[in-house]
Amino acid sequence: MGKGERVMSKGERAKSAREKIRAQQAAERAREQRKRVVTYMTVGVVAVAAVGLGAWYAASKSQAEQAGDTAPTTVQSDGSVVMAKSGVAKPVIDIYEDFQCPACKQMEEVSGSTFRNLAAEGLAKVVYHPITIFSTEPTKSNSVRAGAAARCMTDGKQWLAFHDLLYKNQPSETVEGFKADQLVTWAKAAGATAPGIDTCITSQKNAQAQLDYSAKVNKEQKLQGTPTVKLNGTAMDNNVVFTPKDLRDAVTKAAK
Amino acid sequence: MVASQPSRNVRTAVPWVTTVARLVLGGVLIAAGWLKIGNPSDSVVAVKAYQLLPDSLATTVGYGLPILEIVVGVLLVVGLMTRVAGVIGALLMFAFVFGIAWAWAHGLRIDCGCFGGGGQLGAGQQPAYLLDILRDFGLVVLGAWTVRFAPGHFALDSALGLAGGERVYRQDDHGPGVHGQEEMG
Numbered sequence: 001m002g003k004g005e006r007v008m009s010k011g012e013r014a015k016s017a018r019e020k021i022r023a024q025q026a027a028e029r030a031r032e033q034r035k036r037v038v039t040y041m042t043v044g045v046v047a048v049a050a051v052g053l054g055a056w057y058a059a060s061k062s063q064a065e066q067a068g069d070t071a072p073t074t075v076q077s078d079g080s081v082v083m084a085k086s087g088v089a090k091p092v093i094d095i096y097e098d099f100q101c102p103a104c105k106q107m108e109e110v111s112g113s114t115f116r117n118l119a120a121e122g123l124a125k126v127v128y129h130p131i132t133i134f135s136t137e138p139t140k141s142n143s144v145r146a147g148a149a150a151r152c153m154t155d156g157k158q159w160l161a162f163h164d165l166l167y168k169n170q171p172s173e174t175v176e177g178f179k180a181d182q183l184v185t186w187a188k189a190a191g192a193t194a195p196g197i198d199t200c201i202t203s204q205k206n207a208q209a210q211l212d213y214s215a216k217v218n219k220e221q222k223l224q225g226t227p228t229v230k231l232n233g234t235a236m237d238n239n240v241v242f243t244p245k246d247l248r249d250a251v252t253k254a255a256k
Numbered sequence: 257m258v259a260s261q262p263s264r265n266v267r268t269a270v271p272w273v274t275t276v277a278r279l280v281l282g283g284v285l286i287a288a289g290w291l292k293i294g295n296p297s298d299s300v301v302a303v304k305a306y307q308l309l310p311d312s313l314a315t316t317v318g319y320g321l322p323i324l325e326i327v328v329g330v331l332l333v334v335g336l337m338t339r340v341a342g343v344i345g346a347l348l349m350f351a352f353v354f355g356i357a358w359a360w361a362h363g364l365r366i367d368c369g370c371f372g373g374g375g376q377l378g379a380g381q382q383p384a385y386l387l388d389i390l391r392d393f394g395l396v397v398l399g400a401w402t403v404r405f406a407p408g409h410f411a412l413d414s415a416l417g418l419a420g421g422e423r424v425y426r427q428d429d430h431g432p433g434v435h436g437q438e439e440m441g
Contacts, residue, residue, distance in 0.1 A: 032417060035417065036417060036418055039416055039418055040337065043331075043337050044340070047331060047337070050323065051320060051324050054293075054323025054326075055316070055319045055320035058296035058319040058320075059315075059319045061296065062296050102301055102304060102305060103298070103301045106297055106298075106304075107297070172307065174362070238298060239298075242295055242296075242297035243295075
């Protein structure tokens with residue numbers, strides 16, 4: 001500061017030039033910073049929106065149909081159950097499922113009402129084949145108990161109600177479940193009127209029939225697992241089976 | 257100068273390693289999400305099979321996870337918001353490691369559902385938990401690397417001027433001596 005006037009003004013000029021440059025640089029930095037923030041926010045918002053929309057779309061695609069009427073349902077002597085309007089013989093939808101299998105439960109939740117509606121609308125003949133796919137414990141015994149109990153239900157309507165209750169109360173695959181007294185309770189809740197339903201369930205007199213039928217179906221149909229849904233004898237892609245809209249389209253097309 | 261040679265090599269290699277890590281982690285995430293997205297209900301079953309989350313949450317995760325994986329995977333591959341995507345990717349993988357370890361510890365016999373499918377295994381199928389865990393843990397490491405050394409080469413972050421770390425690399429490239437001398441010092 002204690003220098004001559006000329007030097008000072010020179011120094012001041014240089015200083016003000018430096019300040020100007022510095023201010024410009026600061027403005028530049030601020031602009032870049034703003035641009036960065038805006039770009040980041042945009043990308044972030046787009047990414048989050050994409051995730052949200054995708055999840056919403058996936059959920060809505062898997063939306064179950066509203067359950068309507070139920071077509072006449074009859075329990076066959078081999079334990080399979082036919083659900084069809086009278087006179088409807090094709091296309092045939094064969095559903096191979098295991099009461100203990102979580103994917104089957106999921107399928108019933110997502111597409112169960114679609115199967116029923118298709119049958120009620122006369123667009124298909126639906127045949128349920130409850131089998132036991134598990135070979136290890138405790139799942140095997142759970143499945144056999146439930147399957148054997150379902151064979152005690154002689155009325156189609158009651159069988160369907162029992163079927164739904166079994167899935168609703170499906171036990172975890174790591175514990176013993178579908179116990180005899182529970183099965184009796186659910187059978188009663190399903191409106192079972194057949195005499196001797198209690199003993200039929202608790203004695204497990206249909207257990208062997210369940211195992212034999214499972215072995216026979218497994219061999220004949222060459223099942224890869226449960227659930228397997230066949231349309232006129234051809235296995236349907238699970239992506240279709242688990243998407244009510246696609247399922248309805250595929251069956252409607254086969255009905256033409 | 258002799259001593260700084262390897263460290264300079266390391267510095268040139270780091271962004272490339274990041275690029276590879278990004279591509280691998282991003283690619284795996286996209287593949288995993290893509291294989292699951294066609295069948296959201298199946299994905300819900302797979303999540304529920306872990307018996308780790310309450311049903312309602314498992315449903316949300318089942319529907320949301322595939323698309324989340326794809327979005328994060330794409331961000332990693334193109335190198336956009338690399339750090340954020342890397343953190344989410346690494347956390348996802350870490351969650352998978354935890355989930356699989358959980359299933360293993362609890363004696364559940366499930367397919368990890370990592371690439372679609374999933375749920376309970378049929379008879380005669382053996383779960384490959386250890387392999388799944390090792391693979392996912394490797395991916396966690398890749399994710400951590402990506403976050404630490406973001407964004408690497410061929411990243412949109414650099415093109416858009418979003419990369420905070422990029423400038424540092426450039427300075428280093430021009431004057432490798434500064435850092436190298438400190439290290440030697």
